[in-house]
Amino acid sequence: MAIRVLICDDxxxxxxxxxxxxxxxxxxxxxxTAENGLKALEICSKNIVDIVLLDVRMPVMDGVKATKEIVGKTRAKVIILTTFDEDEYINEAVKNGASGYILKNNSPEKIIDTIKMVFKGNKVMEDKVFEKLKERMTSNQSKLDKGLFTDRELSIVESIAEGLSNKEIAAKLFISEGTVKNYITNILNKTGLSHRTQIAIYYLKGTNK
Known part of the structure; x- marks a missing residue:
């Protein structure tokens, strides 16, 4: 079955x-295709859409707000595809549930590979974008306090930092995907973070200090 993709750019x-x-x-x-985030939301609400490629700067509803609406109200996953890599857009899009964040100057093959990876449940963020988000993490979020977590929670954090999906973590630790999700929820609550990508950054910055 083909991956159903919606393209949204003004x-x-x-x-x-x-x-x-x-x-x-x-x-x-x-x-x-759609020329703004509101139109993309309407299409996703009325059709089966697996992946939405969203620009950031658009009229009516921008990509950051559209991400929150689409992820919250439909089954579609969002990949931010933009020429802009400003910190505030990256941070907000990730917080709003974007599954991928790549730049438009990538090759078609890279974009297609990203679509396939996100469709399979992975999170994709290219290195330069990841570094931008990493720089924005506040010092209190990035200081790793191992005493805050149980041994199993630390294993989950380390696995997320390795880029493993929930399914891969479950297989690695011999637990169910539901249990992995519960652990991730606990980790987010303990750290005050809002997204698994931030967990990875939290771990990487904390262990590199």
Whole structure:
């Protein structure tokens, strides 16, 4: 079954170019295109959409707000695809539930690979974007206090930092995916963080000090 993708960008040329390029891949089906976040939300609400490629700066509803609405109200996963890598956009998009954040200057192959990875349940953030988000983490969030966690929670944190999905963590630790989700919820509550990507940064910065 093909991955159903919606392309959302206020630039018509970019929309149509992505539609043509991505549509050539037999594993991807382009559900439609949208010029703003509100239109994307409407399409996702009325159709089966697996992945939404969202620009950040758009009229009516930008990509950051659209991410929150789409993730909260539909089954679609969001990949932020933009030429902008400003810190505030990265941070807010991740907090709002974006599963991927890559730049538009990537090759079509990279974008397609990201779509496939996110569809399988992985989180994707290219290195330069990850570094931007890492820099924004406050010192109290980035200081790793191992005494705050149980041994199992530490194992979960380390696995997230390795880039493992919930399914992979479950297999590695011989527990269910539901149990992994419960542990992640506990970790988020203890640290005051809001997203698994922030957990990875929390761990990496804390262990590198």
């Amino acid at each position: 630039d018509a040329l970019i929309r149509e170019s992505l539609k043509i390029i991505l549509g050539m891949n037999e594993e991807i089906e382009i559900v439609g």
